[in-house]
Amino acid sequence: MPSSNSSIVQQPVRTVFFISDGTGITAETLGHSVLAQFGVQFNEVRLPFVDTLEKVHDAVRRIDDAFEKDGTRPIVFSTLVKTEFAGALQSSKGMQMDLIKTFVDPLEHELGIEPAHAIGRSHNIANSIEYENRIEAINFSLAHDDGQSHKNLESADVILVGVSRSGKTPTSLYLAMQYGIKAANYPLIPEDFERGKMPSVLAPFKEKIFGLSISPERLAQVRNERRPGSRYAALDNCRYEVSEAEKMMRTEGIHWMSSTAKSIEEIAVMILQEMKLAKRSY
């Protein structure tokens, strides 16, 4: 579809294909990064698990059909590791962005190793140690969400603290899911501010604590979606909680950052960096 951005001339319809012998997550991730630079919308088609020659031929037909229909050349981001499949895809009328061939060929030359051209190597395989770590981290993070459990806090890799709705839960789950990091999280609540101290159960783990803050305006907006018109969501209350929480983080000398206007991915990677945490799994 054409973009609604008025600074850009109306564009013809363009279809983008993400074609993979696996999940297609790699093709989509890179494709989105590249396409985002052009500020127009594309008609997206995902074709995962294209792992037989028959499915490749079907993909070629769909690309050629889109070419007929749109009157513009479809753009094809593909990760087909088998040379035979990648070659068959080339027969389509699309503009080919072969992510594997583009980088594997020069690397083969540089490394002097023949590539395996084997499917399904890019994600954790179930049963591997990395996979087990990841599942364990997800279970840990779920069990230690919102201060639910104080058990085994010593095995946490990081403990996120912050006022309610500052982004602790999605960040903890993302750290576990993507990186195999055991991330507990604890809310900072008015009782903590009155005492002027972090929850005492966290005292032995100070070096693992990372604080998330948020702008009071954004916090009020988020809380109002959950409990409209409540004291909890009132801007003056949000201002008080955020100011007290930040004061506490400074006093205790812990690492912290604001989650306002950051994506979950950005917050997670910043925490990895600040806390010098090695990822446990891809």
Added chain:
Amino acid sequence: MPSSNSSIVQQPVRTVFFISDGTGITAETLGHSVLAQFGVQFNEVRLPFVDTLEKVHDAVRRIDDAFEKDGTRPIVFSTLVKTEFAGALQSSKGMQMDLIKTFVDPLEHELGIEPAHAIGRSHNIANSIEYENRIEAINFSLAHDDGQSHKNLESADVILVGVSRSGKTPTSLYLAMQYGIKAANYPLIPEDFERGKMPSVLAPFKEKIFGLSISPERLAQVRNERRPGSRYAALDNCRYEVSEAEKMMRTEGIHWMSSTAKSIEEIAVMILQEMKLAKRSY
């Protein structure tokens, strides 16, 4: 480090850099897919948020230091959207895999649009509708994990069912986190098998149900890690539960698959495909 794979000649140490002006997730994702084809281990260095010329120069120094130390050319996967930064990185002694330039330049020609070369476009920005959908989906999936709540099941996009430890929780969270899909999940328990019916609360939502199964051997292994030597984890009990669950899924005529030896990503994408669910967010 050299690979322990005996079929491969001992390789010299190679350092791989993932350099980005953002989180580096795109560079890492594609880099891993490509490197996985070579079956050797690399010494990995991540440099996210390289968003000033000073940081680019620091990255160049680190690449050149690795070259000195290893005696082999480092491999550099980079996503620096600013032409000035990408250009400055080229002065290093590394082997450059510039993921942006490689694909943006030909696309510029094809689309006839000038790329923005703007940082931070590849992930959801907080405040956007997609971002809100994603957070809402995570909250929904958490609230509806393991049959915890029957409320608002009508707004679920998918309801996963399966025996305890068949992979429902990580899959639900991944669907929410990555795709903004509201995924509830319900355990199938011995009481359900005795009645020979799905939990009655799910009856109105049959078209949203997707089943996960698992091999009894794998299930026993997973359950034994959690409750060693228990009846719950015994192989004959796992065989009974899996057989009853699969029988029920067939009788009810719902879509289902085995999660054995599949990654969370693979299971999630297969569910999207089978249930014809459009992703709600990147």
